[in-house]
Amino acid sequence: MHTNLVRTTSCAQMRRWAGLVRPRSSTRSYSVHAQKHVQPPLPSSSTALPPLHKPPARRLDPSTLVAAELDTLRQSLLSLLGTAHPGLDEIAKYYFLHPSKQMRPLLVLLFARATNGIGRGWREKHWAAECDGAGGREEELDRPLTRADVLNDWNPSMPDNTASFASVFSLIPPTAPPPRPPPPAAFAPTPLVPALVDPAVLLPTQRRLAQIVEMIHVASLLHDDVIDASALRRGVPSAPAAFGNKLAVLGGDFLLGRASAALSRLGDPEVVELIASVIANLVEGEILQMKDVHTPGLGLVREAPGGGDDAWRVYLKKTYLKTASLMAKGCRASVILGGCAQGEVWKELAYAFGRNFGLAFQLVDDVLDYEAGEATLGKPGGADLQLGLATGPALYAWEEHPEMGPLILRKFEQEGDVELARSLVRRSSGVERTRDLARTHADKARELLQGLPESEARAALELLTERVVTRTW
Secondary structure, X not given: OOHHHHHHHHHHHHHHHOOOXXXXXXXXXXXXXXXXXXXXXXXXXXXXXXXXXXXXXXXXXXXXXXXXXXXXXHHHHHHHOOOOOHHHHHHHHOHHHOOOOOHHHHHHHHHHHHHOOOOOOHXXXXXXXXXXXXXXXXXXXXXXXXXXXXXXXXXXXXXXXXXXXXHOOOOOXXXXXXXXXXXXXXXXXXXXXXXXXXXXXXXXXXXXHHHHHHHHHHHHHHHHHHXXXXXXXXXXXXXXXXXXXXXXXXXXXXXXXXXXXXXXXOOOHHHHHHHHHHHHHHHHHHHHHOOEEEEOXXXXXXOOOOOHHHHHHHHHHHHHHHHHHHHHHHHHHHHHHOOOOOOOOHHHHHHHHHHHHHHHHHHHHHHHHHHOOHHHHOOOOOHHXXXXXXXXXXXXXXXXXXXXXXHHXXXXXXXXXXXXXXXXXXXXXXXXXXXXXXXXXXXXXXXXXXOOOOOHHHHHHHHHHHHHHHOOO
16 A cells, blocks of 8 residues: 555544544445546655554454453452351352353453553552562462451461461461562653553452452342342342342342452552442442332432433433442552552543443443343343333333323332333334443443553453443343
8 A cells, every 4th residue: 555545544543533533434435437546646765754553453352351360250259258157158159150241350451451551650560569479479469358367257268377266366466478679769750652561461459459349249239139129140040039138138248348358458548449439339329229218207208200301310320320330430440550640541531431331331231121031131121110210211212202201200100000111112212212322322432442552452442342232131
């Protein structure tokens, strides 16, 4: 290809990737004369050409890129969740023993690969990780989560030095870790043009963060299945159906406790505060979704929206709190652990990506509740209306069929409401418009990725934003 053509294509690609223009339709027709090849003038030997744009990174399957980390994630989680009580041990590990999408740890790991090396604090973070692993000594992150000097608890998956119930009052002081070598006098200055570390490196704290966000997610599933009285989860009986509501609630609480202990080991106050706030977000979102809330002072508080605009506000806020908050804050925390300093744009970009991706993910979930069956979802389809939930398809149907409004406002509680609402959704464009809204958020997420250096991880994230809209699972 001649250089002038290369330059023209490159500039067009750069404008398109930056979101300045949209790619033109491929169906445009041309005349016979327009299709003739025109020989461009060759540049003179004295003409200085700018360097060619780096070719786009190859697009690997997102899970393939971090397959090794995802393969070890489940086994590591099972070790973290060990407990002496057999019933609690079984319920805590129940959902981890069945296949899952692992979407949240996947986002954490891919964003780590896509940003490690470009933050001002990367060299110091990498040096600290190398010091922790030097000489084959045990990583700080892998010490028993319940040490003898902190809590008399026994985890059979952990090493022998974990405390035993046999000596409840015998507190054993922790073994002092080997001293770290002094840090370098000054780390090399960060280059003006950010560059990813090559070859790609994942820090131990980032791998542990991926496990923590999955623990928090599964804890929320345990609690959700109790509240929603779900019969199935991931194609098997739900935890409440298999063990009862009480054990399911306690199992979720136990997971949150283990996640909190592991979170404190990451050693970054900003990340601890960020991920801890997700737990509050999940509770707020669940309360926002409930049909009604009983309070001592106010009695029964109805959470029904007051109108169409208010219904959309409540719906999108609930969607962020219950789904997108963990994805957004998980991505942001991953970048912070990779050395993103205060004021750097990378963590803001990561948060905005996770927020838009999470909204798209849940909007498609709400579409699938109308489109897919139990065999595809691994849980009963059409459950939202039964639970009194007006999701995107129903809210769009309200705009086209005013008779949907009273059904939504009373949360489909009267006999025949669910069947009528489902019929109105089918007669409307609600499902298609909800998927279009999901595509809009996915496009925003993909545009944000253009701010990152080109890499296989960025290409994998871009592919993920395309798949999230077309998925059927």
